[in-house]
Amino acid sequence: MPTSTFDIFRYQPDTGPEHFRQTYELEHDADLTLLDAVLRLQNEQDGTLAVRYSCRSAICGSCACRADGKTVLACMSQVEDLKAQNGGQPIKVDPIGNFEPLKDLIVDMDPFWEKFKSVKPYLVPDGPAPEKERIVSKEAMQKIYNESKCILCAACYSECNSLAADADYVGPAALAWGYRFAADERDGQRTARAKLYSGEHGVWDCTRCMYCNERCPKGVDPRDAIEKLGGIAFNEGVSWADAGARHAKAFLISMRTGGKLNETLLVPFTNPIKSQLDLPFALRMLSKGKAPSPIPHRIKKLDEVKKLMKNVKETI
Amino acid sequence: MARQFAYYPGCVAEFSSKELNRTTKALAPMLDIELLPMPAATCCGAGDIAEAKPNLYLTLNVRILSQAEEMGVDIMTICNVCTLNLRRANKLVKDDPRLLEAVNEELVKAGARPYEGTREVTHLLWFLATEEGLSLLEKQGPKGLKGLRVAPYYGCQLLRPSSVMGFEDPDQPQSLERLIRALGGEVADYEAKSKCCGFPILLAREAVALKESHVALSQARDSGADCMVTPCPLCHLAMDAYQRKAEAANATEYNMPVLHLPQLIGLGLGIDTSIMEFKRHMVPVNNVLEVVGS
Ligand code: SF4
Ligand code: SF4
Ligand code: SF4
Ligand code: SF4
Numbered sequence: 001m002p003t004s005t006f007d008i009f010r011y012q013p014d015t016g017p018e019h020f021r022q023t024y025e026l027e028h029d030a031d032l033t034l035l036d037a038v039l040r041l042q043n044e045q046d047g048t049l050a051v052r053y054s055c056r057s058a059i060c061g062s063c064a065c066r067a068d069g070k071t072v073l074a075c076m077s078q079v080e081d082l083k084a085q086n087g088g089q090p091i092k093v094d095p096i097g098n099f100e101p102l103k104d105l106i107v108d109m110d111p112f113w114e115k116f117k118s119v120k121p122y123l124v125p126d127g128p129a130p131e132k133e134r135i136v137s138k139e140a141m142q143k144i145y146n147e148s149k150c151i152l153c154a155a156c157y158s159e160c161n162s163l164a165a166d167a168d169y170v171g172p173a174a175l176a177w178g179y180r181f182a183a184d185e186r187d188g189q190r191t192a193r194a195k196l197y198s199g200e201h202g203v204w205d206c207t208r209c210m211y212c213n214e215r216c217p218k219g220v221d222p223r224d225a226i227e228k229l230g231g232i233a234f235n236e237g238v239s240w241a242d243a244g245a246r247h248a249k250a251f252l253i254s255m256r257t258g259g260k261l262n263e264t265l266l267v268p269f270t271n272p273i274k275s276q277l278d279l280p281f282a283l284r285m286l287s288k289g290k291a292p293s294p295i296p297h298r299i300k301k302l303d304e305v306k307k308l309m310k311n312v313k314e315t316i
Numbered sequence: 317m318a319r320q321f322a323y324y325p326g327c328v329a330e331f332s333s334k335e336l337n338r339t340t341k342a343l344a345p346m347l348d349i350e351l352l353p354m355p356a357a358t359c360c361g362a363g364d365i366a367e368a369k370p371n372l373y374l375t376l377n378v379r380i381l382s383q384a385e386e387m388g389v390d391i392m393t394i395c396n397v398c399t400l401n402l403r404r405a406n407k408l409v410k411d412d413p414r415l416l417e418a419v420n421e422e423l424v425k426a427g428a429r430p431y432e433g434t435r436e437v438t439h440l441l442w443f444l445a446t447e448e449g450l451s452l453l454e455k456q457g458p459k460g461l462k463g464l465r466v467a468p469y470y471g472c473q474l475l476r477p478s479s480v481m482g483f484e485d486p487d488q489p490q491s492l493e494r495l496i497r498a499l500g501g502e503v504a505d506y507e508a509k510s511k512c513c514g515f516p517i518l519l520a521r522e523a524v525a526l527k528e529s530h531v532a533l534s535q536a537r538d539s540g541a542d543c544m545v546t547p548c549p550l551c552h553l554a555m556d557a558y559q560r561k562a563e564a565a566n567a568t569e570y571n572m573p574v575l576h577l578p579q580l581i582g583l584g585l586g587i588d589t590s591i592m593e594f595k596r597h598m599v600p601v602n603n604v605l606e607v608v609g610s
């Protein structure tokens with residue numbers, strides 16, 4: 001039987017305000033999950049060790065935590081696999097990131113639920129209800145299949161780099177749900193949703209760190225959903241309001257006019273007021289030869305690109 | 317014979333960060349690679365076109381892949397974001413023949429060559445961090461870094477999503493470390509080497525972005541590094557061009573020179589520093605040049 005060492009984050013607000021770490025050892029079968037390990041420690045060694053869980057089978061999304069710094073579902077992680085990855089070191093177990101700890105591995109999920117609610121994660125159909133159910137085609141469901149798999153475990157939220165810098169960012173899970181309803185053909189709020197999601201702290205705040213796609217245990221790919229919400233915002237014509245959308249627009253104009261990014265366009269177009277105020281910075285860039293060339297580049301065979309831009313239809 | 321690649325430097329290396337493009341071209345013959353130009357290639361869209369018009373993003377990138385196919389070679393990039401965008405498009409059409417067919421229909425209609433799905437996209441870093449690449453370096457007697465303490469900075473999009481990138485474990489990347497050591501440098505390790513630099517939202521959400529770059533810059537400083545190195549010119553803009561702004565926004569100082577990957581290799585191989593155009597950096601690299609004695 002293997003023996004493993006666990007180095008666990010502790011926080012017991014009833015007995016003291018400080019965070020500390022505690023080491024436990026456990027002899028166990030080779031197929032023990034991290035969740036079962038923590039539960040055995042709780043049962044056999046330390047009844048104060050707090051952890052949240054329910055289904056034990058990667059369905060309820062309660063047991064997300066960090067193992068060696070990486071957010072996982074504890075019930076989906078094998079202790080022996082973790083040791084193989086870290087070279088047999090003690091396994092570091094921490095609560096998920098971007099949350100305040102409440103007790104040991106349990107965090108305060110309220111902000112996550114508030115943001116989830118803020119995207120209106122339910123169908124708002126247009127017009128009166130039909131006599132029977134609303135039938136949806138297989139193809140229409142396929143569009144939102146990935147996002148429908150979300151179990152709200154917050155593994156994505158835990159490692160979102162935009163959230164770490166801006167606690168008000170609505171975050172990957174809520175936006176994935178936003179897309180799931182915006183793209184549902186039974187929903188009648190597409191334009192309103194596009195507006196709701198693309199304001200401050202929304203779609204255009206995602207820094208594309210790709211951690212959400214990397215960590216999601218369910219293959220939701222929240223970053224891809226956010227990208228699709230950007231596409232919906234463009235289609236719904238709400239795209240000019242935000243600097244993030246204008247940034248994307250500058251790329252499209254560059255593409256049409258030269259085939260390559262026209263940096264002269266990018267800064268003033270994205271942020272017209274700020275780019276004027278930032279003169280000292282602009283001059284520093286200029287002195288280093290980092291100012292964009294006033295003559296936009298033109299690739300060979302630009303006519304192909306122009307035709308593609310005219311012809312290619314968006315199906316989002 | 318020199319190994320040939322279709323060279324895709326990306327927009328930033330061709331314009332704002334010319335020093336990256338020029339250094340790469342100067343290095344190529346020493347590394348026994350030939351970088352063939354792609355005069356009809358567009359911008360990859362940097363994720364921005366994908367965010368506005370996903371089908372257009374895919375078609376434009378497949379058009380680039382097809383140009384490399386026509387040349388009979390694979391693509392080499394020097395930018396994280398280009399690598400992700402091209403690889404993602406490649407994976408999408410390789411995994412789905414019906415999608416490839418639909419994209420090809422558009423390409424043909426526009427007079428462009430259809431794609432057969434036979435090409436690969438690699439980054440200079442990946443090429444060099446393999447046995448083949450390291451042995452090419454070895455031939456040049458690459459010990460010129462003389463113990464320079466270098467903090468490797470990967471950024472995001474060369475590592476994640478690993479389903480598209482897949483060169484190395486995104487949580488324990490080692491390719492930059494391998495190169496730093498092969499060139500005679502020392503690795504300054506720190507946790508945030510694969511966190512985001514904030515570049516994608518730097519123009520639209522500057523305050524948020526500057527908090528992001530702070531994480532890596534401050535940790536690199538605290539690790540005692542002489543400089544950072546990055547495989548991505550966008551990361552370079554965020555970390556170098558915007559470093560003074562990040563200092564002001566976070567009320568601190570980093571004084572952290574940031575090298576493009578090919579510049580680090582150039583220093584290791586001892587090429588003429590004037591070719592590498594450090595004068596185009598916003599943060600001076602004098603301390604680095606002192607250590608390596610250039
Ligand atoms: S555990 Fe669940 S996802 Fe994991 S464990 Fe439980 S409840 Fe779930
Ligand atoms: S890609 Fe965007 S939403 Fe996903 S984790 Fe990164 S910043 Fe957050
Ligand atoms: S998107 Fe994935 S990681 Fe995020 S909450 Fe849903 S299931 Fe969890
Ligand atoms: S670090 Fe930032 S700029 Fe560099 S690849 Fe990642 S997202 Fe892009």
